[in-house]
Amino acid sequence: MSLHRFQHRLHLWKLAALALAATAPFAARADLLQECNGIAAVVNKSTPQQIDQVTKLMTSMCIPDGRSVKLVYMNQLNVPNGGVSQSNLDGIRPRMVKAWCTDPDQRTLINMVDIQYRYSYPDGRVIGRIDIARRDCN
Numbered sequence: 704m705s706l707h708r709f710q711h712r713l714h715l716w717k718l719a720a721l722a723l724a725a726t727a728p729f730a731a732r733a734d735l736l737q738e739c740n741g742i743a744a745v746v747n748k749s750t751p752q753q754i755d756q757v758t759k760l761m762t763s764m765c766i767p768d769g770r771s772v773k774l775v776y777m778n779q780l781n782v783p784n785g786g787v788s789q790s791n792l793d794g795i796r797p798r799m800v801k802a803w804c805t806d807p808d809q810r811t812l813i814n815m816v817d818i819q820y821r822y823s824y825p826d827g828r829v830i831g832r833i834d835i836a837r838r839d840c841n
Contacts, residue, residue: 735772739765739816743774757781765816773817784824789831792822796833804840813837 743763752760761777780787803809803818812818814837822830 735815736765736767739772739774742812746776751779754778768817771817772815773819774812775819775821778820778822779825780822780830781825784826784828787822787830792820792831792833796835799833800835800839803835810840813840 743765746760746763750760750762754760757780759779759781761779763774763776766773766775799820803813813835817837818835820833820835822832824830
């Protein structure tokens with residue numbers, strides 16, 4: 704085999720290796736998305752579910768988010784329109800982060816996927832959201 708053909712084959716192997724390396728995170732994400740969808744399916748068996756006096760979990764779903772996966776909880780707040788704002792949600796976020804980061808079961812999940820709580824009024828108007836990620840657990 705000539706040196707030129709050898710270099711050409713080596714170049715093709717390098718391209719194939721780069722392509723495989725580039726798709727590996729997406730394959731891992733696909734597996735994680737599938738696992739997350741399984742978790743959401745279990746959660747959704749008990750939805751809608753009244754969480755407290757004003758919060759009802761309507762459904763959950765998993766969505767790809769860049770190289771990771773996000774488990775989204777869709778909540779409805781039974782309060783008058785305008786009664787809750789994003790700043791109110793920001794105020795409860797530290798307690799939610801603490802719960803996710805200190806409870807062993809929740810910590811296991813947040814080590815796998817990011818978490819997002821979305822809130823709306825009963826008429827469907829969006830209130831806001833709370834995002835929690837593994838990096839929030841110091």
